[in-house]
Amino acid sequence: MLLNKNTQLSNSKLAAYSAPAIPITVFAVPFLIYAPPFFASEMGLGLATVGTIFMIARFWDLISDPLMGFLSDRIPSRWGRRRHWIVLSVPLLMIATVLVMFPNYIPGTHGNSLYVLLSLLFLYVGYTMLTISHISWGAELSEDYNERSRIQAWREFANLTAMAMVLLVPAILEQTGSAVTMQDKMNAMGWYVLCTLPPMVFIAVRNVGEKKYVKPAKVAGFKEEVRAFWENRFLRRIVIADLMIHLPTAIRGSLFVFYVQTVIGMPEWTAVIMISYFVAGPLAVPIW
Template sequence: MSATNVDDMAVPSARRISWLEIFCYALPPVGAGYMFCLVTLYTMKFSTDVLLIAPALMGTIYGLSRFWDAISDPLVGYLSDKTKTPMGRRRPWLLGAVLPTVLFFWMLSAPSEGLSAGMLALWMGVAIIGFFSAQTMFIVPHMSLGAELTDDYHERTKIFAARHAGWIAGYISALGTMYFLILAEGKSETAVRTLNADQSLFAGLFAASCLLVCVWGLRERPEFADKAPEKPWEAAKDIWKNSHARLLLIVIFIENLGGAAITILTLYTAQYVMNAPEMAPFFILSYMVFSLALTPLWMPLAKRFGKKRLWLGSMLSTAFAFGCMITLEPGMEIRLLVLAGIAGAAGSCGGTINPSIKSDIIDLDEYRTGERKEGAYFAAWYFVSKSAYGVTLMITGFALSIAGFVPNAAQSATVIWTFKGLYAGAPFFAYIIGAILFSTFNFDENEHKKVIAELEAKRGKK
């Protein structure tokens, strides 16, 4: 890049996003967040406690879904970049995700009664792999669309803040459903099956409506239509050669090794460490409420302090919150609620600033290669985050087995400290290491202005 003083540049004013566009963009994550919460927090319990599928078999199914992700994520990213239709590159994928999302979520929630054990496991296996595939069809093109809506360094933060708020709102709604599902388990198998099936139909219709509104309300930028990568392996090479993207791949993987703890271990921590299983939804709710409430702060704070410093601060705050959880004992519910709130507030910053920074890096890639491959980039980052979740799930299973965990029984001191180490120690070290690595990131607003000025100059010549 030419050594040009940013202050002397005539940087074109990037397109501003209307609030109607932001609303249309943020709506689908409400439905997706609702579904994702139930699938990640409740489906395992529903499968083992209600459907009576062996935990090891369910773990194998989830593991197989991660192997499939290694194929589906980059494939969807590349094909999304290459798609050419009058609707654009991303919206056809959002439209195509409607039916599989509704179908596979219903399958997860309403398996047919009377199936043999083998057929029931097959049903759930198809449903889980199908659901996560449908989520990839939605999430990768949707994130890519957000990056394409504007080149403005701070408008992007507004876009992804709205997306994060929508996702968390869906998550909070799902916690209410999960609470009633748990109550229904105490009544009868029929009660919980009926409630789960009913909520899946309403959730499916809502999620489909949200996707259709997004497809109808947004328009794509036509100048990106002919800038797709030619070969998928070349796109992968470009991502790895981009030092900023490569750093984020590593940081995101390490972060998610720790961040998966709240999804995997909160129910266990509430029951076996705190002796308060009924408080588990409230611990998660504390995290989500603070995550949602503080989302509007990150755009003005990013303008004042910069995206890097803000995200770095959120990593350190998250490390502090989880690290303090090592002190938890029965009767300390208030302490856990407070620490969960701190972690949620910090996580809200990461959920907003993280994709905004990723979008800036994609602009740099266009400057270097002349291609727009948001799909390939977001697919790589999404796969890394899901892989970290799978690794954490595997480590948790082995660690608890070695420690001597016994379900629904009083645990030994070894098991209790294993829970604490996994729930508090692992996230603490993961976020500290992630923060140290991310402190070397050096693609800031001034560098981005240079890139956009050069890109606008090139676009103007065509």
């Protein structure tokens, strides 16, 4: 289905568009909460090595994100510019999920920092392919300011709700009273991704269309795009504000488990405490 520029999406289509947030949100805050302590302790890598690995992985994002945007803009398919990239990301993310979240089933992974690094880089390739394409798709569903705000509100509501849903998995495990390991929690979240990713992407791609792609007469080069960004002071302000918002979020996510376990001394309440934080998010979306 092709959309025109002034199409107002129904709530059902907005829910379908937001569906991929249900699995992909795992790799945002929940993954950053549990992966570092898991790799540092149960995988035997140590905090310094894990910190270096995640730093390299995030610097890799600095390259892969604009590269994915470049490819997504310039290589369309009969579906449009975005949906085929989202579909292609599914097998990559499923393989990466197995590599990153189920290392206990793969021989020779304990203490293997190179394995963890390469697995993370592979994971972020699939994650970037899906998220960049998904966000760009949402920005193109309408040219109306209010409708775009409505689209992004639905996506953000889905993200925050999905985070609470994902954290329910380790929360339930923590409250069983048995000896639950970080590996158990990683396995559980891995199964969550493997079971929800294909159907949620199918729902989005099947039920929500794109605008008809018209090749522009002139395509700006990389240098021109960088110059246009640098000369747009309003866009610079937005990027700086976004950096200031996400930096403390990343710090909090990386240190949260260590703080709850070693400072507060309540490891069995780690996920429950974090869920209370994310429950407030969806409740505030309609207000904003």
